[in-house]
Amino acid sequence: GQQVMQIPQYQHVQEGEDFTTYCNSSTTLSNIQWYKQRPGGHPVFLIQLVKSGEVKKQKRLTFQFGEAKKNSSLHITATQTTDVGTYFCAGPRSNYQLIWGAGTKLIIKP
């Protein structure tokens, strides 16, 4: 069945280092969404990518959607403590269902 693989499961970084998480879908996606969940919180929508090869930026966050619309990435430049949390990608499986990656947890080393 359709799958969305997200890697890595965890990433430990020093504050100021970069962070990247990758999502790979077994099927072509019409769009992909990214969410952030802070520790103890709920997922919060960050962005949606729709076009092949699309790149969008939100301050230090850069989101990319692959040319084949089967993969996507989120890159954070110069991480800060406020970036801590788990980042999820999600793509549509139908008009009413999303298929979710398992998430990448960003941990800032003390």
Add this chain to the structure above:
Amino acid sequence: EAQVTQNPRYLITVTGKKLTVTCSQNMNHEYMSWYRQDPGLGLRQIYYSMNVEVTDKGDVPEGYKVSRKEKRNFPLILESPSPNQTSLYFCASRGIQGSYNSPLHFGNGTRLTVT
């Protein structure tokens, strides 16, 4: 303020004792959904509703019931909870206008422990 409200935030219960987790949204969203979140498994959909009186199973519906009698409310019912239903539960909603899935708005979560 636009929001999805879940209650309770924390719930400890015993095996077999029926419980209901409530969810309400004030954004006039047609679509509502329940997810459970377990370590390493991400978010798994339990049930969803496209509109009033229209519901469908998600990926892990066993042991759960839902109802959608009003647009704003979408309660999750566990008729006979078991320890494997210990989890973090999220309710979410979104509008269904447009060609693509619009963003989901999540409630604050309900942490359920079944002993």
